[in-house]
Amino acid sequence: RDRAQIPLQEMPTQAPEIRVANMQEVAIGYTESQVRIEAMRCLQCKNKPCIAGCPVAIDIPAFIDKAAQGKFAESVEIIKQSSLLPSICGRVCPQESQCQLYCTVGKMHKDIDQSVSIGRIERFVADYAREHELEKVPQVGEPTGRRVAVVGTGPASISAAADLRRGGHEVVMFEALHKAGGVLVYGIPEFRLPKKIVEHELNNLVAMGVEIRRNYLVGKTRKISDLMEKDGFDAVFVGSGAGLPKFMNIEGENYIGVFSANEYLTRSNLMKAYAVGEALTPLFDSHKVAVFGGGNVAMDAARTAKRLGAEEVTIVYRRTEVEMPARKEEVAHAKEEGVQFLYLHAPLRITANEKGRVNGVELITCELGEPDASGRRSPIEIAGSEKMYDYDTVIVAIGNDSNPLIKATTDGIEVNRRGNFIVNEETCETTLKGVYAGGDIVLGAATVILAMGQGRKAAKAMNDYLQTL
Amino acid sequence: MNTILSKQRLSAEVFRMEIEAKEIAEARKPGQFIILQMGGDFGERIPLTIADADPVKGSITLIFQAVGETTHRLALFEVGDTIENLLGPLGKPTDIKKYGKVVCVGGGIGVAPLFPIVQGMKRAGNEVKVIMGARNKDLLIMEEDMKATADEVIVVTDDGSYGRKALVTEPLKELCEQYKPDCVVIIGPPIMMKFAALTTKPYGIHTIVSLNTIMIDGTGMCGGCRVTIGGKTKFVCVDGPEFDGHQVDWDNMLLRLGTYKSKEQEAHHRCHIGMHIKEGEA
Numbered sequence A: 001r002d003r004a005q006i007p008l009q010e011m012p013t014q015a016p017e018i019r020v021a022n023m024q025e026v027a028i029g030y031t032e033s034q035v036r037i038e039a040m041r042c043l044q045c046k047n048k049p050c051i052a053g054c055p056v057a058i059d060i061p062a063f064i065d066k067a068a069q070g071k072f073a074e075s076v077e078i079i080k081q082s083s084l085l086p087s088i089c090g091r092v093c094p095q096e097s098q099c100q101l102y103c104t105v106g107k108m109h110k111d112i113d114q115s116v117s118i119g120r121i122e123r124f125v126a127d128y129a130r131e132h133e134l135e136k137v138p139q140v141g142e143p144t145g146r147r148v149a150v151v152g153t154g155p156a157s158i159s160a161a162a163d164l165r166r167g168g169h170e171v172v173m174f175e176a177l178h179k180a181g182g183v184l185v186y187g188i189p190e191f192r193l194p195k196k197i198v199e200h201e202l203n204n205l206v207a208m209g210v211e212i213r214r215n216y217l218v219g220k221t222r223k224i225s226d227l228m229e230k231d232g233f234d235a236v237f238v239g240s241g242a243g244l245p246k247f248m249n250i251e252g253e254n255y256i257g258v259f260s261a262n263e264y265l266t267r268s269n270l271m272k273a274y275a276v277g278e279a280l281t282p283l284f285d286s287h288k289v290a291v292f293g294g295g296n297v298a299m300d301a302a303r304t305a306k307r308l309g310a311e312e313v314t315i316v317y318r319r320t321e322v323e324m325p326a327r328k329e330e331v332a333h334a335k336e337e338g339v340q341f342l343y344l345h346a347p348l349r350i351t352a353n354e355k356g357r358v359n360g361v362e363l364i365t366c367e368l369g370e371p372d373a374s375g376r377r378s379p380i381e382i383a384g385s386e387k388m389y390d391y392d393t394v395i396v397a398i399g400n401d402s403n404p405l406i407k408a409t410t411d412g413i414e415v416n417r418r419g420n421f422i423v424n425e426e427t428c429e430t431t432l433k434g435v436y437a438g439g440d441i442v443l444g445a446a447t448v449i450l451a452m453g454q455g456r457k458a459a460k461a462m463n464d465y466l467q468t469l
Numbered sequence B: 001m002n003t004i005l006s007k008q009r010l011s012a013e014v015f016r017m018e019i020e021a022k023e024i025a026e027a028r029k030p031g032q033f034i035i036l037q038m039g040g041d042f043g044e045r046i047p048l049t050i051a052d053a054d055p056v057k058g059s060i061t062l063i064f065q066a067v068g069e070t071t072h073r074l075a076l077f078e079v080g081d082t083i084e085n086l087l088g089p090l091g092k093p094t095d096i097k098k099y100g101k102v103v104c105v106g107g108g109i110g111v112a113p114l115f116p117i118v119q120g121m122k123r124a125g126n127e128v129k130v131i132m133g134a135r136n137k138d139l140l141i142m143e144e145d146m147k148a149t150a151d152e153v154i155v156v157t158d159d160g161s162y163g164r165k166a167l168v169t170e171p172l173k174e175l176c177e178q179y180k181p182d183c184v185v186i187i188g189p190p191i192m193m194k195f196a197a198l199t200t201k202p203y204g205i206h207t208i209v210s211l212n213t214i215m216i217d218g219t220g221m222c223g224g225c226r227v228t229i230g231g232k233t234k235f236v237c238v239d240g241p242e243f244d245g246h247q248v249d250w251d252n253m254l255l256r257l258g259t260y261k262s263k264e265q266e267a268h269h270r271c272h273i274g275m276h277i278k279e280g281e282a
């Protein structure tokens, strides 16, 4: 019980006024002594309620116990039995609605923010093992003579590829972009997830013998049927993500200065446009930016806009802070960095000057009504409350749908109303034999840990399936 | 991978390169394009139409005009060099079928992507007339190729230094009235496509244009290439690049193409100084 009295270890971060002028990681990471103190706050509960909150059921008390003893390499080995990407998930998981939501310590204090910082400890031990080269390169199975194609290189595909390679199969990954990593590379900014960590995970795959082919758009360069019938692939895993930006279909959405969050973030992250003077991809000069949306994507876009020099950045959200789906920590960081929040407002139209450049947005005030299908109270527009606001840039961050390319070019793959692949829940097999799928293409825009979990589930079923051939 | 097999200079600013790209050469159809990226982390991604391909040899041909920094850097590449990143074929192929009488209109560098369409339209059994224009004689490309393929070729230049002194819209209007084509295909600078599409509109002739919006990924992920077609938003890289010329919101597209103009001009100027290239030369 005394353990519960140990104060929560705050995460050291770059000061807000400094970090808004650079792209480096905001959260610096615990020190060794901090991580051990934080790990000691864990009560090692017999019923382990936290595990139920982790989508891949990491043995949380066990890895925290090793961390408390300073046995970081052993700690990370425990995590790696369930999760292949702890450096990444420790950083980007929405812990407050997953593992930490169930933590007994948080419950005792009647405050989730007082839960054991499971994610921060996970991040520390994984970083420690990587930086001290203590990781074990996963054992590759005996060659089976089977070949598997993996479409995409996001977290679903990374984890599927690793497990398939462990099964002894030849694995080739196909990535449309010139850099591998999926959203981890083109979407989530450097200041939240350093790209060298993603590169490290991809290098591990290469070290295991996985081949990564970039600049290859499956469905265009070659179709799935070609891969299976002509190129000798015995099975395919599709982890093509949810890369189709939604727009709102309001007036003025195609004016100059209106961006999807995907475009805005891709220019900065993938194309490195933030390195002004070095990068050839140009950036738009923004002074007053409105970001529509309230998720992680909206926070990333808003905080990127700040770093790229915008004087004023406002998140415009239809509901209130309570309903915002973004990670709590990102919202707190955004506020510290001076991002403003305009709750209970919805955009009606975008206006432009005679050169077609954005000069304003009309917003309407909302109030909360009855809960909708998502369980959140739905916003109701208040008639007569329309008002014009000055902005020169609009970033639309209201989510992504599934890219329809693979469905459109592959006979036999069925999708639901939203365009997500329909799969067998147990095996992740699609409606086409030998083709499996996981991650955002199945779940809709979801999370890294869920994508990873599905990649592993699919790989397990694929390893079984390949044995029957 | 992606080794440059041959390189020719077609005019002061226009280059033809044949590049090794086996899978793209096998899959590509007329009207499709590639996206290339070079120069390590900091290079940009630019789209170029596949002007020709040899599936046996496993190569594609690009014809490009050096207009800014990335195309200038590409122009400096020589035979044997490799292009780091080359993605394709992208976009939907041209709707090639038997229309009857087809007029193909090419302006400037647009003549290059037009050529495989002229070939395709001929092969599909159409009678094909070509109108090709350029600012002046020096900028005219592929006249011989066109003459060897099309049933008739009309050449115009803005300054009258070769062929007829006219804009492409003049002979196009005459053909609309006298020849009455069943389909018109227009590829060239956006402003030319706009006025050429306006020329065919009163005659109700099916008009195909190939749009060249600013792109990044080319896979439908960013939405940067979007245009308004018949009041609806479309992504040029996946829904196009070809659309019904009478449905395009040209003014919005032209404005969007100028989004980064001032920055591009600065970069272009800097690259002329850095690479010791005279203005107007690549």
Ligand SMILES: Cc1cc2nc3c(=O)[nH]c(=O)nc-3n(C[C@H](O)[C@H](O)[C@H](O)COP(=O)(O)OP(=O)(O)OC[C@H]3O[C@@H](n4cnc5c(N)ncnc54)[C@H](O)[C@@H]3O)c2cc1C
Pocket: A092, A093, A094, A151, A152, A153, A154, A155, A156, A157, A174, A175, A176, A177, A180, A181, A182, A183, A184, A187, A188, A216, A217, A218, A219, A239, A240, A241, A242, A243, A265, A296, A297, A300, A327, A403, A405, A406, A438, A439, A440, A441, A445, A446, A447, A448, A449, A451
């Ligand atoms: C800006 C942003 C911030 C986010 N923040 C968080 C966060 O904090 N926490 C969290 O848990 N989740 C977050 N997410 C969600 C998370 O990133 C995704 O759920 C996750 O990346 C999905 O993984 P995936 O493997 O399914 O696909 P993706 O990561 O989307 O990767 C798919 C890859 O496949 C490639 N591809 C697509 N089609 C083809 C094709 N036909 N041929 C070849 N390659 C193809 C794409 O180019 C891409 O690289 C965020 C998402 C975004 C956009």
Ligand SMILES: Cc1cc2nc3c(=O)[nH]c(=O)nc-3n(C[C@H](O)[C@H](O)[C@H](O)COP(=O)(O)OP(=O)(O)OC[C@H]3O[C@@H](n4cnc5c(N)ncnc54)[C@H](O)[C@@H]3O)c2cc1C
Pocket: B033, B044, B045, B046, B047, B048, B049, B050, B063, B064, B065, B066, B067, B068, B069, B070, B071, B072, B109, B112, B113, B211, B212, B213, B214, B215, B216, B241, B257, B258, B260, B261, B264, B265, B268
């Ligand atoms: C589908 C398609 C096919 C094309 N085919 C050809 C071709 O076969 N031959 C050819 O010479 N040109 C072609 N273009 C145009 C070519 O992509 C641009 O000339 C090139 O991107 C200019 O880059 P830059 O850095 O040299 O010049 P910049 O000075 O940076 O740009 C010059 C102008 O090109 C446009 N542009 C800038 N960046 C991009 C970009 N990333 N994507 C598209 N346009 C951009 C803008 O309007 C800009 O004002 C095509 C464009 C599209 C969309």
Ligand code: SF4
Pocket: A053, A054, A055, A056, A057, A058, A060, A083, A089, A090, A093, A095, A098, A099, A100, A118, A119, A122, A449
């Ligand atoms: S993977 Fe995510 S949910 Fe699971 S323990 Fe780690 S931070 Fe928590």
Ligand code: SF4
Pocket: A041, A042, A043, A044, A045, A048, A049, A050, A051, A060, A061, A102, A103, A104, A105, A116, A118
């Ligand atoms: S619920 Fe909290 S205190 Fe209990 S074992 Fe899990 S992390 Fe430790």
Ligand code: FES
Pocket: B214, B215, B216, B217, B218, B219, B220, B221, B222, B223, B224, B225, B226, B235, B236, B237, B238
């Ligand atoms: S170029 Fe990104 S969607 Fe078309």
Ligand SMILES: [Mg+2]
Pocket: A280, B044, B068, B069, B070, B264
């Ligand atoms: Mg450029």
